[in-house]
Amino acid sequence: MKVSLFITCLVDNFFPDVGEAMVRILNRCGVRVELPPQQTCCGQPAFNSGFVQEAAEAGRTLLEALAGADYVVAPSGSCTGMIHHYYERLFADDAKLQARARSLAERTYELSQFLVNVLGVTDIGAVFPHKVTYHPSCHGLRLLGVRDEPLELLQAVRGLELVPLTLAEDCCGFGGTFALKMHDVSAAMVDEKAAHVVETGAEVLVGTDMGCLMNIGGRLRHQGRPVRVMHLAELLYQGILQGEAEAR
Amino acid sequence: MTVASGHGVLERSRAALQNEFLRGAVRFTTERLRSRKRTATDELGRWEEWRERGRQIRSHTIEHLDYYLKRFADNVRAHGGHVHFAADGREAAAIVTRLVTERQAKRVVKSKSMVSEEIHLNHYLEAQGVEVVETDLGEYIIQLAKEMPSHIIIPSIHKTRAQIRDLFEQAGGEGLTTETAVLAGFARRTLRSQFLSADVGVTGCNFGIAETGSIVLFTNEGNGRMVSTLPGTHIVTMGMERIIPTFADLEVMANLLPRSATGQKLTAYMSVITGPRRVDEWDGPDELHVVILDNGRSAQLGDDEFQAVLHCIRCGACLNVCPVYRQIGGHAYGSVYPGPIGAVLTPLLNPGGEYHDLPYASSLCGACFEACPVKIPLHDMLVALRRRNVEQGRVKPLERAAMKGFAAVFAKPGRYRLAMRAARVGQKPLVKDGYITSTFGPLFGWTHTRHAPALAAVPFRERFAGMKQDVQERPQPNRTSDGSPAKAAGSHLPAAGGDGEGGGER
Numbered sequence: 001m002k003v004s005l006f007i008t009c010l011v012d013n014f015f016p017d018v019g020e021a022m023v024r025i026l027n028r029c030g031v032r033v034e035l036p037p038q039q040t041c042c043g044q045p046a047f048n049s050g051f052v053q054e055a056a057e058a059g060r061t062l063l064e065a066l067a068g069a070d071y072v073v074a075p076s077g078s079c080t081g082m083i084h085h086y087y088e089r090l091f092a093d094d095a096k097l098q099a100r101a102r103s104l105a106e107r108t109y110e111l112s113q114f115l116v117n118v119l120g121v122t123d124i125g126a127v128f129p130h131k132v133t134y135h136p137s138c139h140g141l142r143l144l145g146v147r148d149e150p151l152e153l154l155q156a157v158r159g160l161e162l163v164p165l166t167l168a169e170d171c172c173g174f175g176g177t178f179a180l181k182m183h184d185v186s187a188a189m190v191d192e193k194a195a196h197v198v199e200t201g202a203e204v205l206v207g208t209d210m211g212c213l214m215n216i217g218g219r220l221r222h223q224g225r226p227v228r229v230m231h232l233a234e235l236l237y238q239g240i241l242q243g244e245a246e247a248r
Numbered sequence: 249m250t251v252a253s254g255h256g257v258l259e260r261s262r263a264a265l266q267n268e269f270l271r272g273a274v275r276f277t278t279e280r281l282r283s284r285k286r287t288a289t290d291e292l293g294r295w296e297e298w299r300e301r302g303r304q305i306r307s308h309t310i311e312h313l314d315y316y317l318k319r320f321a322d323n324v325r326a327h328g329g330h331v332h333f334a335a336d337g338r339e340a341a342a343i344v345t346r347l348v349t350e351r352q353a354k355r356v357v358k359s360k361s362m363v364s365e366e367i368h369l370n371h372y373l374e375a376q377g378v379e380v381v382e383t384d385l386g387e388y389i390i391q392l393a394k395e396m397p398s399h400i401i402i403p404s405i406h407k408t409r410a411q412i413r414d415l416f417e418q419a420g421g422e423g424l425t426t427e428t429a430v431l432a433g434f435a436r437r438t439l440r441s442q443f444l445s446a447d448v449g450v451t452g453c454n455f456g457i458a459e460t461g462s463i464v465l466f467t468n469e470g471n472g473r474m475v476s477t478l479p480g481t482h483i484v485t486m487g488m489e490r491i492i493p494t495f496a497d498l499e500v501m502a503n504l505l506p507r508s509a510t511g512q513k514l515t516a517y518m519s520v521i522t523g524p525r526r527v528d529e530w531d532g533p534d535e536l537h538v539v540i541l542d543n544g545r546s547a548q549l550g551d552d553e554f555q556a557v558l559h560c561i562r563c564g565a566c567l568n569v570c571p572v573y574r575q576i577g578g579h580a581y582g583s584v585y586p587g588p589i590g591a592v593l594t595p596l597l598n599p600g601g602e603y604h605d606l607p608y609a610s611s612l613c614g615a616c617f618e619a620c621p622v623k624i625p626l627h628d629m630l631v632a633l634r635r636r637n638v639e640q641g642r643v644k645p646l647e648r649a650a651m652k653g654f655a656a657v658f659a660k661p662g663r664y665r666l667a668m669r670a671a672r673v674g675q676k677p678l679v680k681d682g683y684i685t686s687t688f689g690p691l692f693g694w695t696h697t698r699h700a701p702a703l704a705a706v707p708f709r710e711r712f713a714g715m716k717q718d719v720q721e722r723p724q725p726n727r728t729s730d731g732s733p734a735k736a737a738g739s740h741l742p743a744a745g746g747d748g749e750g751g752g753e754r
Contacts (some may be wrong), residue, residue, distance in 0.1 A: 005712075009658070013668055014701045014709045019708035023715060035712045039347025040664040046651050048612055049644070050634030055654035061659050100518070131301040139672060142614035142627075167279075177613025183693030184262050188271075188575040190698065218698030221683065 004034045004069035005106065008079045009041040010210050018075050018210060021237035022111060024181035026037075026073070028240060029119050038065035044082040045091065049177050056090050063100050071118065072108040074092055074145025075233055076209050077140020080110040084141045100109070110140055111233055112208055122152045127246060129159030133202035135193070137217065138171050138211035150208055150232055157239050166196040174215040187219075194219040204228045206235050252607075257580060259720040264576040270406045273609045274577045277405050278568040280331035284511020284566065285619075291513070293504065302504045303510040303623040305497045306559035308488045313549065313558075318460040321540070323461025327523030329536040333488075335368035340541045344450065344483055345372045353630055355379045357388070357439075360467055361452030361477040362562060363485040365397060365539055365584045369450070380441045383471040385435055390457030392419055394436045397577030398586060400564035406577055424656055433471035439471065449475035449533065453486035454561070455501055456538075459494045463538065466505060466515040473519055482524070482533040488540050489558040501561060504621040525557050544597035557592055560621045566616035566626060581606060588616035592629045604642050665709075672703045 003026060010020045023033045039062055044057035066072050074080045087101035115121050134154060140146040154162055168212075173179065173189025180186075193216055197205050205227055206222075207213045217229035230238075264270060289295040309316055321331040334340035340363075350354060353660030356378055358364060370380045370391070386404040390397055392415040397403030404412070409426035416424055421434040432712040440489040444626060451472060463484050465472045476482050506512040537578030550555045566574045568586030583594040583603060591606040607630045616626040637643055657667045676685045679702040687696045694700050 007708055009664075013671075013703050016704045016706065016708035016711050020711060020715065021715065023712070025577045027717050027719045030720060032717055032719045035709060037709065038661040040658045040661055043658070046654050048631055048634070048649060050631065050636070050638040050647075051651040051655075052635050052638070055681075057655040058658035062663065065661070094684065138613035140612070142618055168616070170569075170574075171611045171613035173571065173611060175613070178608070178611045180693045182258065182261065182572075183697075184265055185572055185575050185609070186693075187612070187697040188265055189571050191576075214701050215698065218683075218694070218700060221699040222697060230409070233307070 001031050002034065002070045003031050003114075004036050004066055004072050006039060006042075006066060006072045006074040006079065007035060008076050008210075009156065009221050010214075011075050015210050018233050021231070021232050021233035022073070022075055023126065025111075025115070025233060025235050028124070029115065029121055034069070036065045036069065040065075041079055042079045042087075043080045043090070044079060045176050047086060048175075049154065052090065058100075059087060059090055060097065063087075063104060065110075066104055067100065069107060071114065072104065073111055074108065074116045076104045076211070076232060077110045077137050077144050077146050078106055078211060080113075081143030083108050083130065088244040089216050090177040108151065110144055110146055110208060113144070113146055113152055116149040116152055122232040123156035124153065124236055124240060125243045126157045126236050127159050128157045128235060128239035131161045131163055131200075131202045132166070132204045132206055132235070133163050133165045133197060135165060135172065135197070135202040135205060135212060136169055137207055137212045138169075139171060139232070140208050145207070150206075153232065153236065154206065157236070158243070163200045163202050165200055167192075169194075172212045172216050175209050176211065179215060186215075190215050190219045194223065194225070198225055201202070202227065204230055204235065206209070206230050206232055208232050255582075256602075257373075257582065257609045258578040258605065260582055261576040261707065263339070267406075267577075268394060268579045269408065273406055273408075274574060277398045277402060278397075278574060281401075281509075281511060281564075281568045285507060286511075288294040288507040288511040288513055289441045292507065298500065299583055299623055301500050301622050302561075303499055303559065305492060306622045307556070309491055309493055310489060310549070310555060313489065313491065316493055317488060317540070320456050320461055320491050321456065321460040321538075321736050323537050324456075324523070324536075325461070327461050328526075329523050329538055332537060332539045334541050334543070336543050337541070339365045340485065340539050340543070341369050341372040343706075344485065346376075347481070348373060348378055348448050349376055351447060353378060353383065353481070355442065356382050356448045356450055357383050357442055357446040357475050358481065359383050359452075359472040360454075360465060362397075362400065362584060363451065363452055364450060367485070367541065367589045369485070370748075377684065381439070381446070382468075383439050383442065383475055385432065385469060385748050386469075388435060388439065392416070395468060396579065396584065399567060400562055400585065400587070400589075402564075404461065406579070412655060412732055418619040420745065439474075442479050443471070443474040446475075446479045447478040448481045448483060449477075450483045450485060453484050454489050454505065455498060456486060456491045457493075457495060457498060457520075458491055458524055462495075462520050464498060465517070465519040465521070466502075467519070468512075470515045470517055473517060475517065477531045477533065478522055480533055481535045481537070481657075482521075482539045484521075484536070486538065486540055488542050488545050492589055505561055505563050508561075508565040508619070511730070532547055539559050542649075544599070547599075554592075554596055554629060556624050557589075557596060557629060559624050560589055560593070561622060562589075563621055563657055565619040565621060569615040569619040570615060571611065578610075581609070588626045588630070589624075592626055592633065595633055604633075604637055607631075607637070668703065668707060672705070675703055678702075682728055707708055 043058035047055035082103045091101045147209035172193040173186040222228050332343045373380050389404040399405040413424045413426050415709045416434050453463045454466045506515045524536040573587045582592045585593050594602040610630050614627040684700040
């Protein structure tokens with residue numbers, strides 16, 4: 001099975017540990033991972049701001065970069081959602097590109113979707129004896145319908161205590177350029193989200209999108225809260241390492 | 249729509265964020281409505297199928313609005329009512345004002361009408377010396393406070409009991425307390441005399457049924473029946489899109505609307521009004537006039553992206569789940585229709601107006617779509633309105649330049665790598681412990697409340713090049729496989745405008 005990583009510009013440049021964790025997890029599931037070198041960004045920042053032409057220019061590069069992949073896996077429900085929900089429209093005036101966009105969407109998965117629905121793996125052999133709360137990211141949830149997959153993976157982690165987050169499905173206030181354009185409102189939103197996270201008493205906040213996590217994490221760090229913020233891949237990989245260490 | 253000129257949603261939302269009481273009240277009320285809605289929809293069961301049926305009915309009706317509107321108007325007339333079409337708000341207000349003044353009416357009582365707010369009817373009537381009394385409790389409070397509604401269903405969501413008591417005392421109530429029964433009692437006594445002495449009653453219309461020409465009103469306080477039966481003349485103001493084809497369709501809407509709006513299984517009063525009082529009837533007005541308003545609505549017909557905004561049944565569910573509305577309340581939207589639906593509808597109905605900034609008051613989380621009982625893809629429309637702003641030159645040159653720069657960098661992998669390398673060098677003076685915390689410069693909006701992660705010293709693509717992959721033999725899936733193929737990576741939401749097939753659905 002040939003899986004190409006769509007690493008996303010955010011993880012590539014800011015959170016390389018998330019990328020490494022994905023590779024290690026997929027390797028352990030019997031999957032060799034490739035990183036198509038010509039990929040950059042899905043174009044969502046421009047698209048959501050209304051700059052369709054600019055988004056299409058970035059998107060075309062991604063279409064070309066990922067053209068040969070059997071499966072594409074990304075550490076983000078938002079970037080995957082962009083491909084699934086908007087690419088067909090983004091390339092509506094070019095039948096050839098549109099067909100490629102449709103084909104890419106059919107082959108592209110967010111990480112937890114791929115693990116649970118394609119590989120059929122929920123128990124990844126991870127051990128993570130900590131109190132954890134989970135923030136479901138909006139685009140993964142509502143553009144892709146990723147609701148149960150991350151929870152199934154987390155529930156199979158030994159030692160992990162999953163505590164519910166109040167108003168979990170409410171947006172954290174990131175919203176890409178929204179966080180800069182309407183930063184006062186965005187700050188009020190993340191303030192509430194961070195407060196709910198703290199209320200849970202969890203040691204770790206886990207999620208599937210680094211945009212949201214850097215927003216919530218940035219607020220928690222600003223407030224000096226000791227909550228650790230992890231991408232699902234990081235948590236699972238750390239748990240796998242611990243599980244392997246205990247087995248030895 | 250009274251808005252402080254020169255200010256946009258940004259400034260108004262900043263002001264709203266300072267109002268702790270408002271924000272607390274909005275949080276409290278919307279959370280309660282959300283949980284009641286959840287209970288009511290769970291109890292009904294198969295909610296997604298109800299939503300889909302609702303979408304089909306609204307989509308079909310709007311697709312064939314010319315036909316159904318004519319049918320509705322013909323049937324209103326056949327039952328003795330009068331129908332007036334108004335191209336815009338000014339014309340609608342003029343028609344109502346003429347009807348009122350021709351009858352030498354001194355007092356008009358009103359119930360349940362967002363459209364009359366939209367056309368500023370009270371303003372026009374009061375200019376003619378007519379006394380207008382709002383009789384929905386929430387609207388009455390707002391009228392006494394001389395404000396605009398801040399929620400579609402709960403217009404006075406932002407008022408405290410003490411503020412309401414003060415307003416009622418100014419309106420003649422003496423020695424009132426802040427108890428619900430005392431406040432409601434004062435409103436009931438005061439309004440009762442108004443109902444009995446009013447010359448004209450004005451209501452809105454939740455649904456107009458084409459096959460019978462009936463006006464359907466959903467109310468909870470009973471005042472709608474007073475307004476539509478006691479005065480000699482009943483005037484209905486309604487948007488041209490309020491139509492549904494048949495009574496069978498009303499059943500679906502009656503299941504969707506109250507549950508979505510207030511989490512009720514049914515409203516306390518569902519009134520179906522077909523024509524004025526007949527000779528053998530005791531109750532009802534002598535005359536029924538129906539004023540049907542366009543005001544920018546028909547311009548959406550035939551537009552693949554925006555026609556579905558006319559499907560809205562004004563339940564307010566999108567407000568209750570919107571994380572932006574939750575923080576800033578309704579007034580920050582600066583128009584009669586707040587929240588996600590307002591952020592879409594208002595700029596569409598006022599293309600020349602000052603509302604083009606409203607679509608930015610959203611994080612595009614999609615909660616509005618998820619809550620909408622007729623599945624309007626509001627999140628897609630918000631993006632499409634932003635695109636329209638770009639196309640029509642309504643964005644700042646700086647943003648345009650930034651986006652050109654984005655495309656120039658992200659469309660060319662070589663440039664992307666170079667730009668990121670340059671940024672890694674450039675950020676160095678700002679980075680401490682892997683984070684940027686300085687509140688100077690363009691990141692202020694982020695860093696004054698949040699620490700920003702720094703670019704990693706080595707990006708993933710460079711690390712990956714040096715990684716050795718140890719691919720283990722594939723473990724057996726840990727769940728019993730039924731042999732069915734893996735779930736397709738299908739999109740969860742429908743495409744905007746993707747419901748144009750409405751015509752063939754019935």
